Amino acid sequence: MTETVPRPTLEAVAARAGVSRATVSRVVNGSDGVREPLAERVRRAVEELGYVPNRAARSLVTRRHDAVAVIVAEPEARVFADPFFARQLRGISKELTAHDNQLVLLLTEGRDDHARVGRYLAGGHVDGALVFSLHIDDPLPGLIQRAGLPTVYGGRPDWNDGRRGVVYVDSDNRGGARDAVRHLLGLGRSRVAHITGALDQTAAVDRLDGFRDVMTDADPRLVAEGDFTPAGGERAMRRLLDRCPDLDAVFAGNDLMAAGALRVLREHGRRVPDDVAVVGFDDMLPIAEQTEPPLTTVRQDIEEMGRLMARLLLRDLDGTTASDGNAGGAPSAVIFPTTLVRRASA
Numbered sequence: 584m585t586e587t588v589p590r591p592t593l594e595a596v597a598a599r600a601g602v603s604r605a606t607v608s609r610v611v612n613g614s615d616g617v618r619e620p621l622a623e624r625v626r627r628a629v630e631e632l633g634y635v636p637n638r639a640a641r642s643l644v645t646r647r648h649d650a651v652a653v654i655v656a657e658p659e660a661r662v663f664a665d666p667f668f669a670r671q672l673r674g675i676s677k678e679l680t681a682h683d684n685q686l687v688l689l690l691t692e693g694r695d696d697h698a699r700v701g702r703y704l705a706g707g708h709v710d711g712a713l714v715f716s717l718h719i720d721d722p723l724p725g726l727i728q729r730a731g732l733p734t735v736y737g738g739r740p741d742w743n744d745g746r747r748g749v750v751y752v753d754s755d756n757r758g759g760a761r762d763a764v765r766h767l768l769g770l771g772r773s774r775v776a777h778i779t780g781a782l783d784q785t786a787a788v789d790r791l792d793g794f795r796d797v798m799t800d801a802d803p804r805l806v807a808e809g810d811f812t813p814a815g816g817e818r819a820m821r822r823l824l825d826r827c828p829d830l831d832a833v834f835a836g837n838d839l840m841a842a843g844a845l846r847v848l849r850e851h852g853r854r855v856p857d858d859v860a861v862v863g864f865d866d867m868l869p870i871a872e873q874t875e876p877p878l879t880t881v882r883q884d885i886e887e888m889g890r891l892m893a894r895l896l897l898r899d900l901d902g903t904t905a906s907d908g909n910a911g912g913a914p915s916a917v918i919f920p921t922t923l924v925r926r927a928s929a
Contacts, residue, residue, distance in 0.1 A: 591632040599628035650685040651896065652709040652732075654700060656716045656723055658692035665811070665839065666867055667885060668716070671737065674889025675713055682897055684710075691723065701726035711896045713737065719783045733899045735892045739785045739916070750899075752892045752917045754883035756786050756864075759921030760793025763834045763862040763881050766923055768797070772832035772860055776805040778819040778844060780836040787811070790836050790864060805830060809840045816843025824851055831859055832929070838863040838870050838880055845874055845928070860929035866922075876927035883921050891917060 593611075597604045602621055609617050610625040611634075617625075628634075653675055655662050662668045672688070679686050687709055689700050704712065704727060712727055715737025727734050736751035767775050777794045780787030795801065804826040809815035816835055820843065823830060833848075835841035841863030845855060853859045855876055863871065866882030895917070 591634040593634075596625065596628045596632055596634050599632060600624040649683060650687055650709045651679055651893070652687045652689055652704060652712040654689045654691065654712055654714045654723060654727075656691050656714070656718060656721055659690050661812070662690055666870065667837070667865060670867075670885040671715060671889040674886035674891075675893045677886075678890045678893035678897070684897070697722050697726065701730070704730040704732055710900050711735075713892050713896060715892075717741075717784070718781070719785075733896060735896045735899075737888065737892055739789070741785045741788075748915065750895055750915050752888050752895070752919070753786075754888065754919040755921050756789035757793040757796070759864060759881040759883065759923075760790040760834065761796050762921065762923045763864065764794055764797040766879070766925075767832040767834060767860055767862060767929060770832070770856075770860055770929060774805065774827065774830040775801070775832040775834060776807070776823045776827065776830045777801075778807055778809045778816055778823070778833060778835040778840050780809060780811040780840070782808055784811075787836055794834060802827065809836060809843075811837050811839060813839045813843035813846075816840030817847050818843075820844040820847040824848075824853075833859060833861045835861065835863050838865045838867040838878060841878055841880070841928075842870060842874050845878075849875075856927065856929050862923075862929045866924050871924070871926065874928070879926045879929040880924055881921050882924050884919055888919055 593604055593607050597607045600607065602625060606617055606621060607625050610622050611629070653672065655668060657668070676686050689703065691697055691700055700723070709732070711733040713735055714723060714727065717723065717736065717738060717740065719741050724740065734750070736749065737753070738751065739753045740749060740751060764775060775798055777791065779791045782788055782791070791806070794806075805823065807819035807822045809819040816839065819840065820833070823833070824847070833844055835844050841861055845861060848855055848859055848861070855861055861878065863878050863880035865885070866880045871878040871880050
C-alpha cells in the first residue's frame with residue numbers, strides 16, 4: 584500500500600515563515616495589510632512546502648469561488664461541431680486560466696435546460712457568467728439577472744426593455760458584410776445573393792443589414808435564410824439557384840454555410856469564381872483554406888473576442904468596474920474591426 588502524505592497546513596506554513604497563522608491567511612487570500620518582506624517569506628514557505636489553499640475555506644473569506652459559468656445558448660451537437668465555438672472557448676479558457684479561474688461550461692437546448700441552468704446560477708456556485716450565441720427572446724438573460732451575477736455577453740444583445748449597464752463584445756458584422764458585398768460588386772458581379780444566418784440572432788441580422796446597405800434595390804429572391812451550418816448553406820443555395828439561376832455571386836453569413844454553398848454550386852456545374860463568386864464570414868481556419876477553391880472571407884478575431892469577454896468580467900469581479908457599470912471605465916460595448924481576406928473563390 585502507498586502511504587498517504589499529509590497535506591501541508593496553514594500552521595506549517597506559518598511555522599516555516601516565522602509568522603502568525605492570520606498573516607499566512609491574509610497573504611494566501613490576497614488581502615492587504617501585510618508588509619512586503621513578511622508577504623515574501625510567506626510566499627517562499629508556501630512554495631517550499633507545496634501548500635495548496637483550501638478553496639472552500641478561501642471562498643468563505645473572499646466570497647469568491649474562482650469559477651465562471653460560460654453559457655452557450657446552443658445544443659451540444661451544434662457546439663461541438665462548429666469550430667467557431669471552439670475558438671471562442673479557447674480564448675475564454677486562456678484568460679480564465681491565466682487568472683487561476685475555473686471554466687464551468689453550460690449548454691442550453693430547451694426549456695428544461697434553461698430551468699437547470701437557472702437553478703445552478705442561483706445556487707451561488709460561480710462568480711459571474713459569460714454568455715454567447717443568444718437567440719432573440721431567449722430567457723437566459725432574465726435568469727442571470729435574477730441570480731444577480733456580473734455578466735458579459737458575446738454578441739450584441741437585442742433588448743428593448745431599457746436595460747442599462749450591459750457589457751458585450753462583438754465584431755463589426757454590418758461593416759464586414761458591406762466590405763464583402765462591395766468586393767463582389769468590384770469584381771463586376773451584379774446578381775449578388777445572400778445566405779443569412781439564423782435571423783433570431785443579431786449577428787445574422789446585422790450581416791443582412793450590411794448586405795442591404797450596399798444592395799439597396801436587390802431582388803428579394805436573392806436572399807435565403809440559413810442557420811450557420813453547412814447543411815443550412817446547402818439548402819439555402821439550392822433555393823437561390825431555383826429562384827435566381829442567373830445569380831453570379833454569393834455572400835454567405837459564415838464560412839460553414841459558404842462551404843455548403845460551394846458544394847451545391849459544384850453539383851450544379853457552376854464554376855467558382857468564373858460563373859459564381861463566393862465570399863464567407865469568419866475566416867475559420869482550416870475551413871476557409873481547404874474549401875475548393877479556397878474561400879475569400881471576412882475575418883473576425885474570435886479567440887481574442889473570447890479573451891476580452893473574460894478579461895472584462897474579471898475586472899468587474901476584482902472591483903475595478905466604474906459606477907456606470909462599465910468594466911474599468913471601458914465602454915459597455917467593445918466592437919472588433921473586421922478584415923476582408925482575399926483567396927481564390929472571389
